[in-house]
Amino acid sequence: MRIKVMFLIIISFAALTLGKFSMAHHGFAAYSNDRITVQAVITELRFINPHVQLYFTIEGDAGQSESWQAELTAPNKLARGGWTKNTLKPGDQIQISGEAARNDGRSIRIREIILSSGESLPLREILD
Numbered sequence: 546m547r548i549k550v551m552f553l554i555i556i557s558f559a560a561l562t563l564g565k566f567s568m569a570h571h572g573f574a575a576y577s578n579d580r581i582t583v584q585a586v587i588t589e590l591r592f593i594n595p596h597v598q599l600y601f602t603i604e605g606d607a608g609q610s611e612s613w614q615a616e617l618t619a620p621n622k623l624a625r626g627g628w629t630k631n632t633l634k635p636g637d638q639i640q641i642s643g644e645a646a647r648n649d650g651r652s653i654r655i656r657e658i659i660l661s662s663g664e665s666l667p668l669r670e671i672l673d
């Protein structure tokens with residue numbers, strides 16, 4: 546009986562200790578701390594779990610078109626901020642600000658999206 550109680554205590558402690566690590570989310574070490582701003586043309590918006598994916602093109606330094614991507618928060622959080630799967634459509638011109646990938650990958654951690662009308666899109670849920 547005493548062994549069973551001790552075993553249960555050890556298992557419970559291990560579950561509680563290791564469980565906190567399973568609740569951790571991915572970090573942003575892959576992105577630099579320097580903010581960039583690009584003029585982009587949307588090619589695709591994937592309003593899917595676990596994170597909304599945004600694909601777009603920008604004009605590179607040599608004037609050529611470059612394909613980039615970005616990841617936003619979960620679609621349910623954006624939906625509470627007023628987003629739908631039709632908020633951004635292919636061909637829409639937007640301005641994106643955020644941190645670029647450190648490895649020269651064509652990826653941005655988005656901090657702000659401004660529509661061609663000048664309106665800034667909410668990137669988080671809006672709770673009244």
